[in-house]
Each structure stands twice: as structure tokens, then as C-alpha cells.
Amino acid sequence: MPDPDLQRSRYESLTRSVRRLIDVTIRSDADLEAVARANRLVDEAVAELSTQLNPGSFGVRTSPDGDNLAWGNVVMGLRNAIAPPVEVITDPTGRAHADVVLGAAYEGPPGLVHGGVCALLLDHVLSAVAHRPDQPAVTGTLSVRFLRPTRLGGLRVEAWTDRHDGAKTFAQGHIVDPDGTPTVVAEAVFIRPRTAG
């Protein structure tokens, strides 16, 4: 078994490099010969990693310390280069927030974050306030209202619980720009499946 800390740091470093690669693949103005050379290097990297491949997705694995590792998650995964990544901080009152910087790779309209990416981030952070240890909640509905354009760059996503009603948790949240102005607001209903005991 490889050393877990070394494994984490090697994959974290690789994923950071792949995130930079995604960004410069969009923003490069290099000549087409350089693009072809980059392509060959990427294909070599794919071959190095593909000598042994997990046939399925990453799922959620357990570390030697018993932690849940969602390294493949599209929003927060340490090994998922699509993930900005988003680190959700929850405080004792149950509020959650995440600071995130979105570059060229998250663009919809020119210079703006894709509206669906706003929905993706809100879904993720709102669900964090509904989850309880050993009692995961599933999203029932998500409603998003777009108040104004969300510019690429630094953003904060915030969420809080509005109320509980039986197995349902009603959560609210928003995305705020660097001036603190909300650009998108959201409401979601989460359902906590009944468990024995």
C-alpha cells in the first residue's frame, strides 16, 4: 500500500496541473505546432496513468483513518480537475459558505459564469446544510433565480437552513460578488430518508 499522505499530495499536485492545463487549453494563443506538441505530451501522460485503471467511477472511499474520501466528486474532488475545487465551511449555527475563484473554464456568456454552473455550486453548498452525519439527505427540488450577471473571478456561495418539516429540510442560499451583492438566489428542499432507529 502506498503511503496515504504521499498518495494525497501526488494526486493533489497532478490535479492542480490538469486544472491549469484545462485553463490554458482555452486561453492559449500559441502556434499550432506548440498545440500539437502539447497534445502529444498529454497523450503520454494519459498512457502513464492508464497502465492500471479503476473500471468504474471513484465513488466514496474510506481512508486508513476512517475518513470518507470523495476524491472523484465534480465539485469538491481532490482528483477531479473539473472541480474548482469547492471547500464548504460549515459553522456551529449550521450556516455554510464556500469561497471560490472561477476562471475561463466556467464561462457561459462572454466574461460571465454559466448560469448552470451557478446552479451547480448552489446545489452543492445548500445540500451541505441539509446533510447530517450518517443521515444523508437527497435533493428534492432546487429553484434558482438569476438577479444579475455573475462575473468570472472570486465569488462567495452561502447557504442556511430556513426550516425543517418532518423529513424535509428547506434550505436557502445565494452567490455574492466581491462587492457583497447577491447575483443569484436559491431555495432547495432536501429529503432525509427514514432510517431504522
Next chain:
Amino acid sequence: MPDPDLQRSRYESLTRSVRRLIDVTIRSDADLEAVARANRLVDEAVAELSTQLNPGSFGVRTSPDGDNLAWGNVVMGLRNAIAPPVEVITDPTGRAHADVVLGAAYEGPPGLVHGGVCALLLDHVLSAVAHRPDQPAVTGTLSVRFLRPTRLGGLRVEAWTDRHDGAKTFAQGHIVDPDGTPTVVAEAVFIRPRTAG
């Protein structure tokens, strides 16, 4: 100026390779020396592409033929490795659909598509039925209801116009699994800003 067709094919090939790299970065079980070698190759590829970089995002550029190129778009961009990519087909009646295959990189719960990714895809395909040439619509609200888990793999996203009311277009849509069963349904209101004339 480079040949536009060559430019398109070089970038399309590079982006496909980066998509494979994202996938195997998640699924690799190779030894950590191979991971380190892959990391160095990725860094070399980043350096090749970074000799000349566009300072901003890609935006929407115009091809020599006058076509709009949204190559940076996070859902459909030819140069965006985050994009599956989604190609939306609209028919003469105004319905739209997209067939997409989502691999390990779009995971939320184990083996399932992240709920926020479902919202992202629905936002994108629903907006396609609201847009008219030279009269783009902006999303006002998006509401998504999760009926059942959406498994990673092949999916179809469909959207249609429910009704128009002044500057507003009400669109509906869903994601269906390979059996044709809807897993997520959505409604959205799009607003077409008034234009002179």
C-alpha cells in the same frame, strides 16, 4: 493567420485528449512514480501552450465565415475540456435535445451524476429553446425536481417551449435515462430584453 480548419482540428484533438486526462486522473490505479511522471508531462504541456496566452476568457469569437464560436463555453465549448461536450439539436417545431455520455468526472453520490450537473445540463438545453437569432434570452428562474437517481453513462436531455407571455418564454424539459424514464424534470423562465426595432 493559421488555417481555420487546421486550428479547429488541432484544438479539438487537444481538448479530447485533455478530457481523457481528466478521466484517468480520477480512475488511475498506477503507481505513484507514474503519477509523478504524468504530472511532469502535463506541466510541459502547460508550458508549451502558455508561451502566448489570452489574458481573459474565450468569450464568443467570430470565425472567418461569420459563425459565432463559443469554444470556451463550459457546456459545449470545443476548447473546454470540462464540457462533455453537449451538442444541442433543435428541430423545426422548436424542441431541443442533446445526447450526452457522462463518465466518472461528473460524479456526485457514488455512481450517480451530481444533482447540480443535472441542473447545469437542463439550464443549457432549456435556454436553447428560448434563444432566437440576434435576440438572446437571459435566464430568469430555473426550477429542477429530482425524481430518482441519475446514473453515470448515456443520457438524453430534452426541452420544449411551454408558452410565451410578452418578453417571457416558459420552457420545460427533462433528463431521461437509457430506458426512457425521466430522472429529473425542469422548468425555466427566460426573458428576452427589449431591443430597438
